[in-house]
Amino acid sequence: MSSLPPPSDAPFTTLSAFRAALAHAPGPNGPAEARARARNGVLTKPPGALGRLEDLAIWVASWQGTETPRLDAPQVVIFAGNHGVTARGISAFPAEVTAQMVANFEAGGAAINQLSQAFGAQMTVQALDLDRPTADFTQGPAMTEAEVVAALATGWQAVDPTAHVLVAGEMGIGNTTVAAALCAALYGGDAEGWVGRGTGVDDAGLARKADAVRAALAVNAGALGDPLEVLRCLGGRELAAMAGAIARARGEGIPVILDGFICCAAAACLAEAVPGALDHAVAGHLSAEGGHEALLARLDKTPLLSLGLRLGEGSGAALALGILQGAVACHSGMATFAEAGVSDG
Numbered sequence: 639m640s641s642l643p644p645p646s647d648a649p650f651t652t653l654s655a656f657r658a659a660l661a662h663a664p665g666p667n668g669p670a671e672a673r674a675r676a677r678n679g680v681l682t683k684p685p686g687a688l689g690r691l692e693d694l695a696i697w698v699a700s701w702q703g704t705e706t707p708r709l710d711a712p713q714v715v716i717f718a719g720n721h722g723v724t725a726r727g728i729s730a731f732p733a734e735v736t737a738q739m740v741a742n743f744e745a746g747g748a749a750i751n752q753l754s755q756a757f758g759a760q761m762t763v764q765a766l767d768l769d770r771p772t773a774d775f776t777q778g779p780a781m782t783e784a785e786v787v788a789a790l791a792t793g794w795q796a797v798d799p800t801a802h803v804l805v806a807g808e809m810g811i812g813n814t815t816v817a818a819a820l821c822a823a824l825y826g827g828d829a830e831g832w833v834g835r836g837t838g839v840d841d842a843g844l845a846r847k848a849d850a851v852r853a854a855l856a857v858n859a860g861a862l863g864d865p866l867e868v869l870r871c872l873g874g875r876e877l878a879a880m881a882g883a884i885a886r887a888r889g890e891g892i893p894v895i896l897d898g899f900i901c902c903a904a905a906a907c908l909a910e911a912v913p914g915a916l917d918h919a920v921a922g923h924l925s926a927e928g929g930h931e932a933l934l935a936r937l938d939k940t941p942l943l944s945l946g947l948r949l950g951e952g953s954g955a956a957l958a959l960g961i962l963q964g965a966v967a968c969h970s971g972m973a974t975f976a977e978a979g980v981s982d983g
């Protein structure tokens with residue numbers, strides 16, 4: 639665990655400049671992908687015997703731009719933010735827990751600390767203006783353009799360009815309601831279909847979450863046509879920071895492992911703003927949170943794991959790191975039939 643310096647310069651100061659940076663990010667490296675596919679075909683195993691691991695390794699190769707990718711330098715970054723909507727009784731825990739958990743991350747005591755350590759990831763945490771919660775989005779926009787751009791820039795700056803793979807996680811009491819509002823705004827459907835129990839709200843809490851989502855969409859109706867305006871009006875600082883980090887990784891050729899419902903909701907704003915913006919991202923897991931399955935379907939992503947996790951913090955993505963590391967270790971380290979003197983059938 640270490641703390642990163644505050645953001646200095648990102649290549650955007652407006653939402654439209656951020657959109658342009660995202661739209662102009664390079665795609666995968668076709669020749670490297672072709673070489674990796676050819677290598678996969680001559681490794682000492684029956685064709686296809688490593689199942690989805692084979693596609694994953696070739697996908698990592700295409701983003702890293704090399705036939706033999708590596709994943710021994712993973713980066714996990716956790717963003718924390720507070721939300722005005724917590725005043726509406728939409729979480730089973732009080733908003734103070736966000737800052738308390740940041741201290742826990744810094745002391746090494748959270749689940750994501752253990753998982754980062756288990757998979758050899760460098761982990762950092764960035765708290766975004768915890769003393770200044772976003773505005774209650776049932777009353778108006780959660781953030782100004784300056785606020786959302788600052789959060790996007792924090793995420794952008796947090797990415798280590800030398801990292802081999804990125805996990806962006808979050809901590810923010812109330813943010814399952816925020817994620818549900820983003821999904822309802824981006825994809826439509828009833829608020830009830832997108833809200834879930836989060837930290838464990840009861841039926842009355844679930845009804846308050848759906849009410850908050852409905853009110854947020856009604857009062858911010860003018861934002862609904864633009865996915866980045868949706869992020870500004872219905873999102874939160876830690877979600878925007880995750881989006882900024884995921885966008886930066888795209889430009890750096892760093893593959894991303896998406897976490898649960900909240901991370902995917904933030905990422906969905908990118909995918910809806912610029913088609914293909916999540917081509918460098920894989921879904922780490924299927925969260926137990928209500929709307930995640932439908933959200934992954936909208937993103938056209940098949941999760942690597944389904945373990946009933948409903949934690950956030952990047953925890954499911956960090957676990958999936960192990961799968962991806964296994965895929966790449968086989969792809970880059972195995973002998974070919976010729977090298978090993980094994981008959982290729």
Ligand SMILES: Cc1cc2ncn([C@H]3O[C@H](COP(=O)(O)O)[C@@H](O)[C@H]3O)c2cc1C
Nearest residue numbers: 729731808809810811812813814836837950
């Ligand atoms: C101790 C604790 C640790 C957490 N780590 C992640 N979350 C997760 O729960 C929160 C979202 O749920 P809701 O919308 O119901 O508030 C987020 O902070 C998320 O990261 C936690 C929540 C708690 C209480």
Ligand SMILES: O=C(O)c1cccnc1
Nearest residue numbers: 898899900925948949950
């Ligand atoms: O899926 C998630 O990201 C999630 C679910 C519940 C609570 N916190 C996060």
